[in-house]
Amino acid sequence: MMTDQNNDPTTGIDLDKQPHKSILKRIDLGLATGMCALLISFVGIVTSRATFKMNQETQKARVLPIIDVDMGYENIGDRSEAAFVVRLNNVGAGIAHIQRVTPLKNGEPVTTLQEFEDTIMNRRMRSNIGYPVVAPAAGFLAAGKSVTPRRYRMGAAGSELGAYLRGEYGVPMDGLDIDVCYCSVFSDCWTVKYLDKKLPKPVDSCGIDDAPEDMFQTYIDQTAAKRLEQ
Structure with missing residues (x-):
């Protein structure tokens, strides 16, 4: 087969x-x-x-902080109430963790209180002003709240304020700026400057979270050290 x-x-x-x-x-x-x-x-x-x-984006929008920087002379027409003020306002919807605040002059950090005060008034005016109202600028700032790191009430110095602002002693607040870096509870961070007049700019971070850079706190420390020397 x-x-x-x-x-x-x-x-x-x-x-x-x-x-x-x-x-x-x-x-x-x-x-x-x-x-x-x-x-x-x-x-x-x-x-x-x-x-x-x-x-996630919706949640971030609900807690978005927005820092607005105020700086300059207020109530100029009222000598008894005239004052130079630096104020940070949280006009957003959430808590802002302010981590870095640095006064700048022509783009460079103002590292001493004397240099800062020389930029906002002449020394004769400063001698007629008592101790300013001071506070640290860095820290947590709730929505709708403000912090005022510096406030100088003019008092007797108000008599020269008009001439100062007219430029009779030089350019008022020449080149002075405030640089602020802050973050949200989601660790999204932004920088904003007083002179830019722009929306806050996103950045990766403001530096080390546990080490704030607050020049206004440095000014407070410098004043305290100077008093101890007297």
Whole structure:
């Protein structure tokens, strides 16, 4: 008896015989179903991620701090109330962690209190003013609140204020700026400057969280050290 050359000698299965069409259809249907399931899973992941991102951005917007810097002379027309003020206002919706505050003159840090005061008034005016109201600028500032690191009430010095602001003793507050860096509770951070008059600029960080750079606190320390020397 001759053996069909197209049959497997051990199983007798015809090797040339094509799979039944119904089997091929089931394979195609299973493959299509698997691909659809994979596509649906992928779309679900993308949608979930987009939803999470949107919810996160919504939460960030609800606690977004915005620091506005005020600096200059107030109540100029009323000698008894005239004052030079530096004030930081949180006009946003959330707590601001103010980490760095630096007065600048022509872009360079003002590192001494004497240099700062020489930029905002002449020395004769300063001699007619008592101790200013002072406070640290760095720290946590709630929404809708303000902190005033420096306030000089003019008093007797108010008699020269008009002449000072007219430039009779030089350019008033020549090149003076305030640079502030602050973060939200989500650790998103921004910088803002008084002279820029622009929206706060996003930055990666304000430096080391536990080491604030507050030049107004430095001025307080310098004053305390000077008193101890007297």
